[in-house]
Amino acid sequence: MPVSSLTPDKLRHICPPESFSFETTNELAPSTRIIGQPRGTKALEFGVGIHSQGYNIFVLGPTGTGRATAIERFLQEKTANEPVPDDWVYVHNFTVPHQPRAIELPAGQGRVFQARMAQLINTLKTDLPQAFSTEAYRDTIEEIQESLAQQQNNLLQQLAQKAAQHNFALIKTPAGFAFVAVRNGQQLAPAELQALSVAERQQMEAAHEALSKELEDVLYQIHQLEVQTRQQIREIDRQVAEAAVQHHFDTLRKAYAGHEEVLLYLNEVREDVLNQIDDFAPQLEHEEQQIDLRRYEVNLLVDNTETKGAPVIIENNPTYYNLFGRIEYETQAGYITTHFTNIKCGSLHWANGGYLIMNAHDLLKNPPAWEALKRALKSGRIDVQPPMAMTGSPVIAKSLDPEPIPLSAKLVLMGSPALYYALYEQDEDFADLFKVRSDFDVTMPRNEENVQEYAVFVATRCHEEGLRHFDRSAVAKVVEFGSRLAEHQQKLSARFGAVADLIREASYWAGRNGRQRVTAVDVQQALAERIYRANQVEEKLHEEVLQNVIFIATEGSVVGQVNGLSVLQIGDYTFGQPGRITARTYMGDAGIIHIERETEMSGPIHNKGVLTLAAYLGGTYAQDQPLTLTASLTFEQNYSGIEGDSASSTELYALLSSLSEIPINQGIAVTGSVNQRGEIQPIGGVNEKIEGFFRVCQARGLTGEQGVIIPASNVDNLMLDEAVVEAVAEGKFHIWPVRTVDEGIEILTGVPAGERDENGEFPEGTVHYAVQKRLRELAEEFKSFGEQDE
Numbered sequence: 001m002p003v004s005s006l007t008p009d010k011l012r013h014i015c016p017p018e019s020f021s022f023e024t025t026n027e028l029a030p031s032t033r034i035i036g037q038p039r040g041t042k043a044l045e046f047g048v049g050i051h052s053q054g055y056n057i058f059v060l061g062p063t064g065t066g067r068a069t070a071i072e073r074f075l076q077e078k079t080a081n082e083p084v085p086d087d088w089v090y091v092h093n094f095t096v097p098h099q100p101r102a103i104e105l106p107a108g109q110g111r112v113f114q115a116r117m118a119q120l121i122n123t124l125k126t127d128l129p130q131a132f133s134t135e136a137y138r139d140t141i142e143e144i145q146e147s148l149a150q151q152q153n154n155l156l157q158q159l160a161q162k163a164a165q166h167n168f169a170l171i172k173t174p175a176g177f178a179f180v181a182v183r184n185g186q187q188l189a190p191a192e193l194q195a196l197s198v199a200e201r202q203q204m205e206a207a208h209e210a211l212s213k214e215l216e217d218v219l220y221q222i223h224q225l226e227v228q229t230r231q232q233i234r235e236i237d238r239q240v241a242e243a244a245v246q247h248h249f250d251t252l253r254k255a256y257a258g259h260e261e262v263l264l265y266l267n268e269v270r271e272d273v274l275n276q277i278d279d280f281a282p283q284l285e286h287e288e289q290q291i292d293l294r295r296y297e298v299n300l301l302v303d304n305t306e307t308k309g310a311p312v313i314i315e316n317n318p319t320y321y322n323l324f325g326r327i328e329y330e331t332q333a334g335y336i337t338t339h340f341t342n343i344k345c346g347s348l349h350w351a352n353g354g355y356l357i358m359n360a361h362d363l364l365k366n367p368p369a370w371e372a373l374k375r376a377l378k379s380g381r382i383d384v385q386p387p388m389a390m391t392g393s394p395v396i397a398k399s400l401d402p403e404p405i406p407l408s409a410k411l412v413l414m415g416s417p418a419l420y421y422a423l424y425e426q427d428e429d430f431a432d433l434f435k436v437r438s439d440f441d442v443t444m445p446r447n448e449e450n451v452q453e454y455a456v457f458v459a460t461r462c463h464e465e466g467l468r469h470f471d472r473s474a475v476a477k478v479v480e481f482g483s484r485l486a487e488h489q490q491k492l493s494a495r496f497g498a499v500a501d502l503i504r505e506a507s508y509w510a511g512r513n514g515r516q517r518v519t520a521v522d523v524q525q526a527l528a529e530r531i532y533r534a535n536q537v538e539e540k541l542h543e544e545v546l547q548n549v550i551f552i553a554t555e556g557s558v559v560g561q562v563n564g565l566s567v568l569q570i571g572d573y574t575f576g577q578p579g580r581i582t583a584r585t586y587m588g589d590a591g592i593i594h595i596e597r598e599t600e601m602s603g604p605i606h607n608k609g610v611l612t613l614a615a616y617l618g619g620t621y622a623q624d625q626p627l628t629l630t631a632s633l634t635f636e637q638n639y640s641g642i643e644g645d646s647a648s649s650t651e652l653y654a655l656l657s658s659l660s661e662i663p664i665n666q667g668i669a670v671t672g673s674v675n676q677r678g679e680i681q682p683i684g685g686v687n688e689k690i691e692g693f694f695r696v697c698q699a700r701g702l703t704g705e706q707g708v709i710i711p712a713s714n715v716d717n718l719m720l721d722e723a724v725v726e727a728v729a730e731g732k733f734h735i736w737p738v739r740t741v742d743e744g745i746e747i748l749t750g751v752p753a754g755e756r757d758e759n760g761e762f763p764e765g766t767v768h769y770a771v772q773k774r775l776r777e778l779a780e781e782f783k784s785f786g787e788q789d790e
Contacts, residue, residue, distance in 0.1 A: 002746060002747075003736050003737065003738055003743045003746075003747060004736075005707060005728075005734035005735055005736050006715065006718075006728070006734075006735040006736070006737060007728075008725050008726075008728050008729040010715060010718065010735075011718050011720045011724065011725045011728060011735060012480070012489075012718065012719055012720050012722070012725050013446070013480070013483055013489035013490070013719065014476075014480065015451065015476040015477075015479040015480050016476065017471075017472035017473045017475070017476045017520075018472075019448075019451065019476075020452075020455060020472045020475060020476070022455070022472065023471065023472065024469045024470065024471050024472075024517055025455065025458050025459035025462050025469045025470045025475065026459070026462070026469040028455060028456055028459035029456075029459070030456075030459060030460040030463040030464060031456050031457075031460055032070075032073035032074070032076075032077060032460070033073075033074070033077075034070045034071075034074050035070075035444070035450065035453045035454075035456075035457060035494070035496070036441075036444025036445075036450050036453065036492065036494050037070075037440050037441065037444070037494065039438075039439050039441070040059065040061070040438045040439050040440040040441070041074070043057070043436055043437060043438035043439070044057065044059075044071065044074060044075075044438050045078070046436060047410070047412075047436035047438065048075065048078050048079070048355075048410075050436075053380075054377075054432050054433055054434075054435050055410070055435045055436050056377070056410055056411040056412070056413070056433055056434045056435070056436065057410070057411070057412045057413070057434065057436040057437075057438055058360070058412075058413045058414075058415065058420055058434045058436070058437055058438065059071060059412060059413065059414045059415075059438045059440055060415065060416070060417045060420050060437065060438065060439050060440060061414070061416075061417075061439065061440030061441065061442065062416060062442055062495075063497075067414050067440055068314060068357060068359075068414060070496070071357060071412060071414070072312055072314055072357060075312045075355050075357075075412070076309070076312050079309045079310035079312060079354060079355070080308065080309040081309060082309050082310040082354075083309075083310070083353075084107040084304050084307050084308070084309065084310070084353075085107065085302075085304055085307070085310065085311065085352055085353025085354060085408075086104045086105060086106055086107055086304070086353070087104070087105045087106070087107055087108065087109055087110025087111070087300070087301075087302055087303055087304055087305075088102060088103070088104055088105075088110065088301045088302040088345075088349065088352075088405055089102070089103050089105060089110050089113060089114065089298050089299060089300050089301055090102055090103075090298075090299040090301055090340050090341075090343050090402060090403075091103060091265055091298055091299070091340070092295040092296070092297075092340055093403075094268045094269075094271075094272055094295075095268075098398075098399070098400050098401055099400070099401050099402065099403060100299070100340035100343065100400060100402045100403060101261075101265070101403050102301075102402065102403040102404070102405050103261045103262060103265065104261070105259075105262075107304040107305065107307060108303075108304065108305040110298075110300045110301075110302065110303055110304075110305075111300060111303055111305050113256075113262070113298055114297075114298040114300045116252060116255070117269075117296060117297065117298045118297065118298070120248055120249075120252065120296075121293055121296045121297075123248060124244075124245060124248070124273060124280055125280055125293075127244045127245070127248075128241055128244055128245070128277065128280040129280065130244075131240050131241065131243070131244040132237070132240060137236075137240055140236060141233060141236070144229055144232055144233060144236075145229070147229075148225055148226065148229045151222075151225055152222050152225065155218045155221055155222060156170065156177075156218065156222075159211075159214060159215060159218050162211070162214070163179055163211050164182075166204075166207040166211065167181060167182055167183060167204070167207075168180065168181060168182065168207065168208065168211055169182045169187065170215075176219075177215055177219070179208055179211050179212065179215070181193060181204055181208075237277050238274050238277070241273070241274055241277050241280075242274060245270065245273060245274070249266060249269075249270045252266055253266055269296060272295070272296075273296075279293060294339055294341055297341055299340055299341045299343055301325075301343065301344075301345045301349060301405075302345055302349045302350060302352065309354075310353055310354035310355065311350060311351055311352075311353065311354035311355070312351075312354055312355045312357070313347050313350050313351040313354065313355070313356050313357065314357045314358075315347040315356060315357070315358045316359075316362070317362065318347075318358045318359075318362055318363040318366060318369055319366050319369055320366060320368045320369040320372055321346065322346055322347055323346045323347055323348050323369055323372070323373060324346045324348060324369075324372060324376070324382060324383065324384055324385070325343065325344050325345045325346035325348075325349060325382075325384045326343075326344050326346070326384070327342055327343055327344075327384060327385075327386050327399065327400055327402075328342040328343075328344060329342070330342065335398075336398070337398045338386075338398060338399060338400060340400060340402070343384055343400065343402055346382075346384075348373075348376065348382050348407065348409060349382060349405065351409040352382070352405070352406075352407060352408055352409050353408050353409065354409060354410075355409065355410050355411075355412055356409050356410070356411050356412065357412045357414070358411070358412070358413055358414070359413075359414050359415065360413040360414060360415030360419055360420075360423075361415055361416075361419060363413065364419075373411075374429045374433060376407050377407070377411070377433050378429070378433070379407075380406060380407050380408075381404035381405065381406055381407050382404060382405045382406075382407050383402075383404045384402045386399040386400065411434075413434065420437070440494070441494055442486070442493065442494050442495060443486040443488065443491040443492065443493060443494055444491065444492050444494050445490065445491060445492070446479075446482075446483060446486075446488075446489070446490050446491050446492045450492055451479055451492070454475070454478060454479050454482060454492060454499075455475045455479075457496065457499065457500075458470050458474075458475055458478055458503055461500055461503045461504070462503070462507070465504070467503065467504060467507035467518075468507040468510050468511060468515070468516060468517060468518050469517055469518065470503070470506070470517070470518040470523075471517050471518065471519055471520075473519055473520035474506065474517075474518045474519050474520050474522060474523050476520065477520045477523035477524060478499065478502060478503065478506075478523060479492065480719065481499070481502055481523070481527065482499060483719045484687065484719040485498060485499070487684075487686075487687065487717050487719065488716055488717055488719075489716050489717070489718065489719060490716060502523065502526055502527070502530075505526040505529070505530065506518045506522045506523045506525075506526040507522075508526075509522045509525045509526050509529065510522040513525075531573075534570075534571065534572065534573035535573060535575060537568075537570050538568075538573075538575045538577075541577060542695060542696070542699070545578070545696055546696070546699055546700070550637055551580055551636060551637065552578050552579075552580060552696055553580075553666035554666060554667050554696060554697050554700050554706060555666060555667055555700075555703065555705075556666050556667075557663035557664060557665055557666060558663055558664060558666055559657050559658060559661055559662065559663045559664070560582055560583045560584060560585070560654050560655075560657050560658030560664075561580060561581070561582045561583075561654060561657070561664060561666070562580075562581050562582075562650050562651075562653050562654045562657070562664055562669075562670055562748070563578050563579070563580060563581075563650075563666065563668065563669035563670065563693065564578070564579050564580070564581040564635065564647045564650040564651075564669070564670060564671070565577070565578055565579070565646075565647075565650075565669050565670070565671040565689035565690075565692060565693060565708070566579055566642070566646075566647070566689070567684070567685035567688050567689060574685065574688055575688055575691075575692060576685065576687075576688035576689040576690065576691055576692025576693065577692050578669055578692055578693045578696055579635055579636070579637070579638065580635070580636040580637070581633070581634070581635055581636070581647065581650050581651055581654050582633070582634060582636055582654060583631060583632065583633050583651065583654035583655045583657070583658040584631065584632050584658060585629055585630070585631040585655065585658045585659050585774075585778075586629075586630055586631075586778075587629070587630065587778050587781050587782050587785070588628075588629065588630030588782065589628050589629075589630065589782060590630040591614055591627075591629070591630065591631070592610060592613055592614050592617075592631045592632075592633060592655070593630065593631065593632045593633070594607075594610045594632075594633045594634070594651075595632060595633065595634035596634065596635060596638065596641075596642055597610060601638070601640070601641050601642065602641065602642050602643065603641065603642070603643030603644070605643055605644055605645050606642055606643050606644055606645060606647075608645060609644075609645030609647070609648035609651070609673065609674075610633070610648070610651070612645070612648060612674060612675060612676055613633075613648065613651060613652050613655065613674075614627075615676040616652060616674065616675075616676055616677075616678055616741070617655070617775075619676060619677070620678065620768070621768075621771060621772050621775050622775070623760075624760075625775065625776055625779055626779050627775065627779075628775075628778055628779040628782050628783075629659075629775060629778045629779075631655055631658070631659075633651050633654065633655070635647075644683075645673045646671055646672065646673055646683035646684070646685075647671070648672075648673050648674045649670060649671075649672040649673060649674040649680055649741060649744060650670040650671065650672070652674055652741060653670060653741070653744060653745055653748055656741075656745055656767060656771055657745075657748075657749065659770070659771040659774045659775065660749075660767050660770035660771045660774065661770065661774070662749045662751055662767060662770060663749070664748045664749060665705070665747075665748055665749070665750070667697070667703060667705045667706035667707070668706065668707055668708065668709060668736075668747065668748055669689075669693040669707075669708045669709070670708070670709045670744065670748070671683055671686065671689050671708070671709070671710055671711075672709065672710060672711040672714075672738070672744070673711070674741060678740050678741040678742065679739065679740055679741075680711045680712065680713075680738050680739055680740060680741065680743075680744065681711060681713070682711045682713040682714045682717075683710075683711060683714065686710055686711075686714045686717050686718065687717070687718060687719055687720055687721075689708070689710075690708045690710070690718075690720060690724060690735065691720065691721050691724060693708055694708075694721075694723070694724050694727065694733060697733065698723070698727070702727060702732035702733055703732075704731055704732050704733075706732075706733055706734070707733055707734030707735055707736060708734075708735055708736070709736045709738055709744050709747055709748070710735060710736070710737055710738070711737065711738065711739075712737035712738060712739045713739075714737070715737050718735070741753075742754075742755075742768075745767050746767075749767060751765070751766065751767050752765070752766045752767070753766060753767050753768055754766025754767060754768040754769050755768075
């Protein structure tokens with residue numbers, strides 16, 4: 001029974017505007033829920049709910065499905081009522097200065113603690129100098145210093161008197177105290193010393209030696225007095241300072257009475273202040289000196305003051321430093337140095353207590369980041385390392401080793417299925433660290449619920465981005481566009497990035513057209529303008545076809561020649577292009593020779609399709625005779641590689657026409673894969689292929705005899721352009737769905753394919769009869785030629 005062409009209702013699944021109850025999307029409330037991904041959503045809910053170690057989430061799916069935004073909003077809704085994580089600060093470690101201490105504080109208290117410490121230091125810089133500038137303090141210090149001076153003078157006077165008894169005077173020189181010989185109160189000149197008798201000089205030298213020893217004792221006593229005085233002054237200074245600062249620290253200790261870490265830190269700060277009083281009250285000679293008080297500052301690493309619920313962070317550039325933070329360096333007096341206030345947080349710190357979303361492909365471009373991230377997940381802590389530690393280079397500057405911060409964030413990685421399986425097989429840690437798999441599909445069923453969800457998605461984009469709202473007819477066109485993207489009448493695309501782009505562009509064209517609401521006309525214009533911006537190559541090829549530079553016949557009949565259909569993709573634009581496939585058959589035993597295969601211009605899948613042709617011929621015609629022939633096949637005017645088996649049925653039709661010498665209608669193009677039994681198998685790009693041939697026929701003039709043969713299993717994939725549907729409705733163009741080669745060859749030739757009778761013979765006047773006859777003739781002629789040659 002001949003195959004009937006498809007009716008218009010089979011070519012495009014129309015979305016009636018009447019199926020929507022609203023007039024415009026302004027009536028719909030925006031929504032952030034994930035659309036059409038029940039499997040993926042359920043896995044996310046499981047991953048969010050389970051808090052055991054290793055239950056991080058890997059979301060599988062191609063890009064463009066809006067995963068990142070959808071997952072971020074989904075997690076924000078799920079975690080809105082979860083407790084806000086604590087703040088983290090770094091403070092100076094007074095015991096081990098190069099290892100800053102990390103302190104955890106309730107959310108919002110980190111900023112408060114930082115402000116309180118800054119206020120404390122500013123207050124101390126004022127109060128301490130004032131405490132040391134009181135008259136009582138100055139009088140006490142002067143009294144102590146005067147007492148020291150008096151005692152020093154007494155000791156020196158006593159020594160001077162004793163020296164005078166031995167004719168020596170105690171004098172002060174730049175090098176210190178010394179004794180000189182005197183007579184009658186006058187220092188002896190060198191000549192007078194030489195004039196003394198030997199006995200007198202010896203007596204004087206002995207006295208000088210004894211006095212020198214006593215001078216050493218006196219100087220030691222004076223040193224001890226100075227030490228005691230300094231200690232006394234230091235104790236007084238400490239008492240004064242302690243009295244000045246005590247109430248400030250008491251106030252802070254009271255505020256943090258239940259926080260042992262903060263209390264320990266405050267005690268250390270108090271001790272350091274009392275031990276370093278000169279930093280707050282420098283001596284007069286050092287008043288111009290710049291004192292560094294940054295050791296008392298608080299480095300607020302993570303501030304969750306404004307955070308609502310558990311944080312949800314997206315890291316778009318997951319390098320090591322963006323994830324784990326960094327230690328910045330500075331130059332002082334020509335030296336490279338750093339300080340604990342130069343420790344900067346990473347996205348892991350921000351996401352601590354919440355969720356961190358990353359693209360797995362981007363993460364794996366930074367192997368150090370991936371390895372460090374796995375270590376952090378296994379150890380449960382975040383280490384901030386200096387740059388040299390990551391590269392293995394020697395440390396050339398003063399650096400820090402900050403105390404690690406406990407890690408409690410849950411990771412959500414997004415990547416392709418291929419990447420997931422590669423990591424699962426090749427990374428020994430991956431399966432233990434990412435135990436939750438969330439599959440995001442690129443399509444979803446086109447049912448009433450999801451169609452309404454599409455409308456809500458349109459409304460959400462309009463509300464959030466300030467776009468013009470869509471009327472019902474415009475939403476219907478967006479739904480149809482979703483089915484075209486999905487390449488299926490009963491499905492919708494989940495590539496919401498592409499759908500959102502159409503919404504934005506349609507809103508733009510509605511504005512250009514002077515409309516406040518987006519209509520179906522605007523959506524169609526947006527699609528047409530999008531095609532026009534991208535199809536320059538297609539137009540040039542189309543022009544070459546019309547100018548007969550590329551040979552494509554759309555009328556008449558030719559033996560061994562069929563119009564095949566292929567799909568070309570240039571960037572983000574895909575279009576169909578007809579191409580001539582020819583076959584020549586002649587005597588020989590070389591079998592089927594495909595010129596593209598022989599010239600290595602075809603891929604393995606296409607080569608498989610060619611081998612399938614030989615299997616079909618052998619199974620159909622060589623059960624009781626040898627398959628002895630030579631046949632050549634080629635894609636005419638093809639100067640680049642070809643891949644895929646979607647033209648294998650077309651090549652088979654060309655072979656059958658060449659063998660049977662029955663011409664093929666050139667107004668019909670063919671696509672479809674074939675198996676060894678002659679069954680037509682589905683192919684991809686069916687809409688683009690049909691539209692590509694239709695454009696050529698339309699440009700030359702539709703005759704009513706033209707059309708395309710497609711696999712019957714591709715009928716559900718049809719979402720054809722409205723111009724094609726209209727031409728079919730008017731009887732000017734046809735789409736034939738076929739299940740077997742027999743059905744296709746009958747349409748192409750107008751001759752019955754033929755079925756074997758009870759004797760196993762094909763009826764005369766059929767395609768198979770003619771092919772079988774010609775194959776037998778070729779085998780007999782080849783055998784006869786060989787015998788003559790021998």
